[in-house]
Amino acid sequence: MNKLNLVVIGNGMVGHHFLEQLHEAGLTAQFNVTVIGEERHIAYDRVHLSEYFQGKGAAELALGTAEQYATWGYRLLLGVKATAIDPESHTVSLADGSRLPWDKLVLATGSFPFVPPIPGKDRPGCLVYRTLEDLDAIREAAASANTGVVVGGGLLGLEAANALRGLNLDTAVVEFAPRLMPAQVDNEGGELLREKIQALGVQVLTGRATQHIEDGENANHRMVFQDGKMLETDLIVFSAGIRPRDELARACGLTLCERGGVDVDDFCRTSHPDILAIGEVAAWRNCVFGLVAPGYQMAKVAVSTLGGGDKRFTGADMSTKLKLLGVDVGAIGDAQATQNAGAKVYRYLDQIKQHYRKMVVSADGRRLLGAMLVGDNSTYDTLMQYYRNRMDLPEQAESLILPASAGKAPALGMDALPDSAIICSCHNVSKGDIVGCIQGGCSSLAEVKDKTRAATGCGGCASQLKSLVDHQMAAMGMAVSTAICEHFNHTRQELEHIIRAEGIRSFSELRDRHGKGLGCDICKPTVGNILASAWNGYVLDEGRAALQDTNDAFLANMQKDGTFSVVPRIAGGEITPDKLIVIGEVARDFGLYTKLTGGQRIDLFGARLNQLPAIWKRLTDAGFETGQAYGKSVRTVKSCVGSTWCRYGVGDSVKLAIDLENRYKGIRSPHKLKFAVSGCTRECAEAQSKDFGVIATEKGWNLYVAGNGGMRPRHADLFAQDLDTETLIRTIDRLMIFYIRTADRLQRTARWLENLEGGLEYLRKVILNDSLGINADLDRQMEQLVASFHCEWQATLENPESLKRFRQTINDDGDDPEILFVPERGQIRPASESERAGRIPLVAL
Amino acid sequence: MSEHSSWISVGKRGDLVPGAGVGARVGQQQIAIFWLEESPEQLYATANLCPFAGVNIIARGIVGDIGGEPVVASPLHKEHFSLLDGRCFEHPEVSLPIWQARLQGDDLQVREPEIMQLLVS
Numbered sequence: 001m002n003k004l005n006l007v008v009i010g011n012g013m014v015g016h017h018f019l020e021q022l023h024e025a026g027l028t029a030q031f032n033v034t035v036i037g038e039e040r041h042i043a044y045d046r047v048h049l050s051e052y053f054q055g056k057g058a059a060e061l062a063l064g065t066a067e068q069y070a071t072w073g074y075r076l077l078l079g080v081k082a083t084a085i086d087p088e089s090h091t092v093s094l095a096d097g098s099r100l101p102w103d104k105l106v107l108a109t110g111s112f113p114f115v116p117p118i119p120g121k122d123r124p125g126c127l128v129y130r131t132l133e134d135l136d137a138i139r140e141a142a143a144s145a146n147t148g149v150v151v152g153g154g155l156l157g158l159e160a161a162n163a164l165r166g167l168n169l170d171t172a173v174v175e176f177a178p179r180l181m182p183a184q185v186d187n188e189g190g191e192l193l194r195e196k197i198q199a200l201g202v203q204v205l206t207g208r209a210t211q212h213i214e215d216g217e218n219a220n221h222r223m224v225f226q227d228g229k230m231l232e233t234d235l236i237v238f239s240a241g242i243r244p245r246d247e248l249a250r251a252c253g254l255t256l257c258e259r260g261g262v263d264v265d266d267f268c269r270t271s272h273p274d275i276l277a278i279g280e281v282a283a284w285r286n287c288v289f290g291l292v293a294p295g296y297q298m299a300k301v302a303v304s305t306l307g308g309g310d311k312r313f314t315g316a317d318m319s320t321k322l323k324l325l326g327v328d329v330g331a332i333g334d335a336q337a338t339q340n341a342g343a344k345v346y347r348y349l350d351q352i353k354q355h356y357r358k359m360v361v362s363a364d365g366r367r368l369l370g371a372m373l374v375g376d377n378s379t380y381d382t383l384m385q386y387y388r389n390r391m392d393l394p395e396q397a398e399s400l401i402l403p404a405s406a407g408k409a410p411a412l413g414m415d416a417l418p419d420s421a422i423i424c425s426c427h428n429v430s431k432g433d434i435v436g437c438i439q440g441g442c443s444s445l446a447e448v449k450d451k452t453r454a455a456t457g458c459g460g461c462a463s464q465l466k467s468l469v470d471h472q473m474a475a476m477g478m479a480v481s482t483a484i485c486e487h488f489n490h491t492r493q494e495l496e497h498i499i500r501a502e503g504i505r506s507f508s509e510l511r512d513r514h515g516k517g518l519g520c521d522i523c524k525p526t527v528g529n530i531l532a533s534a535w536n537g538y539v540l541d542e543g544r545a546a547l548q549d550t551n552d553a554f555l556a557n558m559q560k561d562g563t564f565s566v567v568p569r570i571a572g573g574e575i576t577p578d579k580l581i582v583i584g585e586v587a588r589d590f591g592l593y594t595k596l597t598g599g600q601r602i603d604l605f606g607a608r609l610n611q612l613p614a615i616w617k618r619l620t621d622a623g624f625e626t627g628q629a630y631g632k633s634v635r636t637v638k639s640c641v642g643s644t645w646c647r648y649g650v651g652d653s654v655k656l657a658i659d660l661e662n663r664y665k666g667i668r669s670p671h672k673l674k675f676a677v678s679g680c681t682r683e684c685a686e687a688q689s690k691d692f693g694v695i696a697t698e699k700g701w702n703l704y705v706a707g708n709g710g711m712r713p714r715h716a717d718l719f720a721q722d723l724d725t726e727t728l729i730r731t732i733d734r735l736m737i738f739y740i741r742t743a744d745r746l747q748r749t750a751r752w753l754e755n756l757e758g759g760l761e762y763l764r765k766v767i768l769n770d771s772l773g774i775n776a777d778l779d780r781q782m783e784q785l786v787a788s789f790h791c792e793w794q795a796t797l798e799n800p801e802s803l804k805r806f807r808q809t810i811n812d813d814g815d816d817p818e819i820l821f822v823p824e825r826g827q828i829r830p831a832s833e834s835e836r837a838g839r840i841p842l843v844a845l
Numbered sequence: 846m847s848e849h850s851s852w853i854s855v856g857k858r859g860d861l862v863p864g865a866g867v868g869a870r871v872g873q874q875q876i877a878i879f880w881l882e883e884s885p886e887q888l889y890a891t892a893n894l895c896p897f898a899g900v901n902i903i904a905r906g907i908v909g910d911i912g913g914e915p916v917v918a919s920p921l922h923k924e925h926f927s928l929l930d931g932r933c934f935e936h937p938e939v940s941l942p943i944w945q946a947r948l949q950g951d952d953l954q955v956r957e958p959e960i961m962q963l964l965v966s
């Protein structure tokens with residue numbers, strides 16, 4: 001069969017979804033697909049665009065990869081714009097002068113930010129907020145700016161304002177309408193929103209139309225309003241709505257809607273039989289949808305249409321639930337009560353707590369037609385289900401928006417939902433789909449997400465999905481498993497609590513009281529780890545050796561050939577020449593491969609199990625301690641040279657790094673902990689990529705938390721500023737113990753904070769304001785851990801029972817004869833498989 | 846072949862580690878002997894060579910159970926092997942040779958199991 005040429009113009013969110021669906025539907029066999037994208041980047045998650053400013057890279061935001069497209073057989077042309085469509089000859093022209101033939105064409109060109117025609121709008125430093133490049137431009141302009149103004153107080157405008165605030169600009173929002181978010185909220189809600197947002201330090205000016213923009217006196221620009229008032233600012237971001245990018249369609253004569261957008265029918269077909277349009281460029285029944293979920297629906301419909309199917313687009317719900325500048329805003333259906341004649345309204349306003357809730361109901365009071373929430377979205381999911389599934393409202397419908405104390409709100413049980421209830425609108429997943437998935441054998445939230453893709457789009461449905469999965473699993477008698485393994489029906493956090501509360505000192509004691517069986521390679525190391533951070537005993541004592549994971553069991557990191565690496569602690573990366581020489585001598589005498597690590601210390605590889613004690617004897621005699629490169633514990637505190645030598649340094653980063661490393665060394669935690677201290681904002685120690693990062697300031701230290709390198713890098717969050725050394729240490733003490741108590745098994749601080757309910761703000765309250773009243777207790781645990789530090793290798797060398805384990809075999813003290821090294825670049829390395837095969841008989845019967 | 850069915854002494858009771866494994870040599874082979882105090886049979890033995898990693902490390906693995914069946918997890922990549930029949934849970938086509946182990950008074954002894962003897966003889 002001859003393949004048809006399919007050209008997709010636009011590689012944004014919806015275009016990408018279309019390509020995925022096309023592949024999933026197996027239609028790639030029928031089409032030669034070419035994708036044209038104007039942006040340099042492959043399709044990325046525009047919904048989470050703002051996270052780019054919080055440290056997410058383009059790669060992380062990407063929705064797909066070029067390799068993936070290639071394996072699907074797609075030809076991807078990025079950084080090139082389509083300039084004209086010729087429906088007669090069935091070709092499309094590109095900016096590079098080339099022309100592509102098509103049999104079917106899909107328009108997925110999205111929209112562009114509307115910039116009102118204000119004189120001066122094109123001045124440098126007047127920007128928009130839509131693409132990664134826009135954000136790069138904003139970041140660059142912000143670097144030399146003190147103030148920023150966002151023109152437009154809608155959803156995106158407030159998001160942009162938050163971004164400017166995050167870039168440390170004094171920020172203002174200017175809105176033409178008399179209130180913020182005019183499309184979603186009413187006057188009362190808008191007023192509350194204004195108060196909340198102003199309280200965050202963002203200036204809000206409503207009812208202001210900008211007349212023109214000119215040179216400022218104290219800042220780059222001066223905005224002049226219709227009432228003659230003026231505002232000076234260094235940077236302006238326009239966010240005054242979006243307009244469909246329908247210019248190609250217009251030029252080639254396709255039918256457009258009155259207010260723009262390419263007119264499409266229920267099958268996403270335009271007025272040309274071979275051209276389809278999807279996403280924000282498409283207008284269905286005169287309506288363009290500025291959200292991703294309707295675009296995804298259209299993408300599915302378009303795939304169906306191309307495959308000869310009869311799936312229809314039937315409109316979409318514009319309900320939204322958001323957190324803007326930390327303020328909850330929710331709007332469902334006809335929230336303004338303007339679309340339904342005779343609609344009645346319930347309203348609840350609490351100016352103290354700053355909550356506003358409103359329900360719009362049908363004239364007979366039986367159906368929910370819309371709702372509006374400001375300040376608290378906790379009732380959104382329930383209201384949404386009443387609305388979407390057209391369910392009868394309960395007797396006292398008002399209780400749905402009254403605070404819980406006014407009489408228990410009739411929480412809408414999952415049972416009450418019909419199977420057709422849509423849980424995830426991005427991926428169109430219904431309750432029935434999810435229930436079916438669990439009945440079909442899925443037994444965890446992760447599996448359900450993986451199978452149905454629910455909650456993998458905008459994420460708005462995540463909490464509801466979780467309650468549904470939990471509910472369904474419980475209903476089917478399945479354990480809603482938060483258990484760490486089959487031997488303990490508890491989370492790590494619960495086990496930690498039990499161990500401390502009951503004073504449990506051994507695995508068997510815990511197992512006898514709270515678990516079953518022999519344990520396994522999940523629960524044993526976890527319990528070993530908790531016992532260590534609760535009591536700090538020697539990890540190889542009293543039967544605890546058998547609990548330790550591969551590396552902890554022998555206090556060294558096992559390598560692929562069964563040998564070990566040896567890493568002495570070099571606190572802060574500072575080392576004397578004499579100690580360097582000792583390391584060199586030990587490495588030479590035992591024939592070890594030597595390498596500098598990424599953590600500012602030295603790793604010696606190729607030690608056999610039976611050599612470890614002798615190696616460590618030499619090292620501890622010279623004053624070295626274990627570096628615990630094997631433990632879930634503090635690894636290194638990386639430092640830069642700091643104010644002692646460096647001409648820019650404002651703080652003694654080396655001293656602080658050494659002090660921190662010595663204070664926290666040896667403490668076991670849910671996962672490894674990395675620190676760094678930089679002597680000034682040039683940040684040579686990369687503190688912002690560490691679990692705990694410290695940067696010296698003129699006034700003290702800035703503390704960053706929850707950074708991560710590794711598999712999923714995360715930029716650390718600024719936790720507190722200008723701390724003196726004592727306060728800094730006390731703050732880290734508490735953060736560390738709180739993490740030890742509450743994190744999951746093998747959960748680095750980055751993932752811990754991301755999953756911590758209430759996030760950074762909550763953490764600040766707990767640690768800085770003692771909101772849980774536990775700080776004294778946290779301090780006590782830390783003091784006890786710090787006081788009971790001992791070098792594990794020192795302890796091992798003094799313990800004949802432990803030393804017995806450092807033998808390859810009990811009836812032969814010698815080396816394992818099957819370990820084989822070959823020379824390379826003047827040192828040893830493990831022999832490869834073929835090298836081994838040539839030289840040693842593996843099994844001799 | 847009678848030498849295969851005879852028990853070989855490899856060490857003493859005191860060489861064993863409760864709840865964990867130790868390595869032992871029998872001729873050129875290395876075996877792993879596990880002492881599961883809490884399991885009915887108490888002593889288990891397998892080859893020490895991890896079939897996946899190709900190195901002698903099974904004795905260093907964490908022991909435990911899967912659904913009540915005693916297992917050891919290879920320390921490098923955590924494949925689980927049954928201590929009853931050596932079968933690998935993740936890759937059923939692979940298995941770890943099983944040995945027998947016992948204590949005769951203070952004497953720790955091992956031998957290849959019957960089925961191996963049949964193959965060898």
Ligand code: SRM
Binds near residue numbers: 599635707711712
């Ligand atoms: C030796 C070293 C590489 C080197 O030659 O430089 C290294 C080696 C290993 N790393 Fe690493 N990492 C080393 C620095 C790093 C760094 C860089 C740093 O710390 O500045 C990172 C990224 C930063 C971070 O952790 O956020 C790093 C991220 C990882 C990860 C991914 C962690 C994550 O959160 O995604 C793992 C896997 C894990 O821990 O689960 C890992 C695991 C490992 C293990 C332990 C793998 C293993 O279990 O065998 C390697 C042990 C080798 C050994 O025997 O010592 N290593 N590893 C570095 C030792 C530093 C030290 O002095 O202790």
Ligand SMILES: Cc1cc2nc3c(=O)[nH]c(=O)nc-3n(C[C@H](O)[C@H](O)[C@H](O)COP(=O)(O)OP(=O)(O)OC[C@H]3O[C@@H](n4cnc5c(N)ncnc54)[C@H](O)[C@@H]3O)c2cc1C
Binds near residue numbers: 110289290
């Ligand atoms: C900051 C921000 C936050 C948002 N938050 C949310 C949210 O919380 N929830 C929600 O539902 N939606 C949100 N949205 C809206 C959502 O991102 C869009 O609905 C979605 O991206 C639309 O997808 P699309 O593919 O139609 O358009 P786009 O993603 O804009 O993709 C269109 C692509 O086509 C390219 N293109 C255009 N013309 C041409 C041409 N002639 N040749 C080649 N390529 C061309 C464009 O460069 C662009 O890359 C947000 C948007 C922004 C900017």
Ligand code: SF4
């Ligand atoms: S990056 Fe991978 S291979 Fe390199 S040391 Fe770290 S864990 Fe080992």
Ligand code: FES
Binds near residue numbers: 423424425454457
């Ligand atoms: S509704 Fe957007 S991810 Fe489910």
